[in-house]
Amino acid sequence: MKYEAFVELLEQDINNGRYDQDGKLPSEDVLIESYQVTRYTLRKAIAFLVERGQLYQVQGSGIYLRRRAKKGYFNLDDTQGITSESRGINQNVETKVVSLEEIQFKDAAFVPEGLSLSPETILYFVKRLRLLDGKPFVVEHSYYIKSLVPYLNHEIVEQSIFHYLKEVVKLKFGFADKIIRTEKLTQEVATLLELKKDDPTLVIIDEAYLSNGALFNYSKLYYHYENSEFFMHATMK
Amino acid sequence: MKYEAFVELLEQDINNGRYDQDGKLPSEDVLIESYQVTRYTLRKAIAFLVERGQLYQVQGSGIYLRRRAKKGYFNLDDTQGITSESRGINQNVETKVVSLEEIQFKDAAFVPEGLSLSPETILYFVKRLRLLDGKPFVVEHSYYIKSLVPYLNHEIVEQSIFHYLKEVVKLKFGFADKIIRTEKLTQEVATLLELKKDDPTLVIIDEAYLSNGALFNYSKLYYHYENSEFFMHATMK
DNA sequence: CAGTGGTCTAGACCACCTG
């Protein structure tokens, strides 16, 4: 059994409360027996859930459920936009497209530090406002490299772009770098967020790479400081 | 050979430019041969460096160095204070202790959501201002649970508390949860950061757990919005 | 000291990229 499938199965059982009375899972030996998986598969799945902060392991003792697992936050590790980020709570996501155009790399308003592309490289440039339950949540300024993302139109951009890239264009995502900071809002972004110039904003600069290491998208995201909190889990090594 | 030791060895070779001409590492088979490690040890070490964003792997192709790896940022995954976070750049860290006192849990100014402790639980409460190259960088409001952190004094708190807990008290750290958001500054914190009331601030609420899952510390950190940028690396699953 | 998770070995086969 592939470990991804086993992760889902295990996650279901955990979420259905199968292990709630103990607050911990059975030992690895018992899990191996009851799910009929090998230790490799089991530990790979457990490691995934540990990374996500749902479980923790104590050597010599057992595998424990995290109590008070965080809900209702956007997870900084989820790199695929609001739709999947907001799982755990049911919220209505709306998207307003401010603009969609093709530009050349040399005309981009901002560029990731150290990124070298030919000045004539064609990029899609998308500005969107996204709302959660009717409240302005984030303004996105996103660039997509056209040689890797060959087609975007208004209709696609009104939905989840990443969903389209994954399911339709069949891009294989690899990893993302993010820079997080706080700024004062410009008038342009403040208007969209229904805030005032110089109000605070949480800014995330996001660089997204395919599994082959090629950058296909970079974005600057301005979050409404009152409507957005992010969560992350880290191991202390 | 333990994989932690091998990580260090491999990291040294990478940082010394041993693999720069190719931009990639040799294949796993070659690495196994040249470093005399087993595939398990090799892949565990590689996985660690991939998680940190220093390498990426492409199935069927190879193990590549990340170019333009980020330097000069604070890594959100590093959970052990400024001293180790700021590696990569040499900056002078100063610490000014604003206050150090023992309080009861019921008198704490803030409490992590869902945390249940007896109201009489004794906590150390530490307020510190930390400066980088003489510039105010972060104001920390930190609580330590005395039953797990039995002793703190002014001298310790002027240094790296985590270093003390790790090396002297021999606590074994496990994991940390963080919530990241933006707020407007209160007058009290603004004064310490040499900013004005209502200026933006990046806030991180940090909960730190021992390897046995016990919470030993939680903090609210107010970062100077002009002097602090954070970096993180994520895999897109 | 019994039982648990962590590391390690030595293989095999699969999935994917590249020439």
Next chain:
DNA sequence: AGGTGGTCTAGACCACTGC
């Protein structure tokens, strides 16, 4: 087709926790 990384097997032993 050959070579690369990804998954998987079936063990063994080590390190730690808790009774």
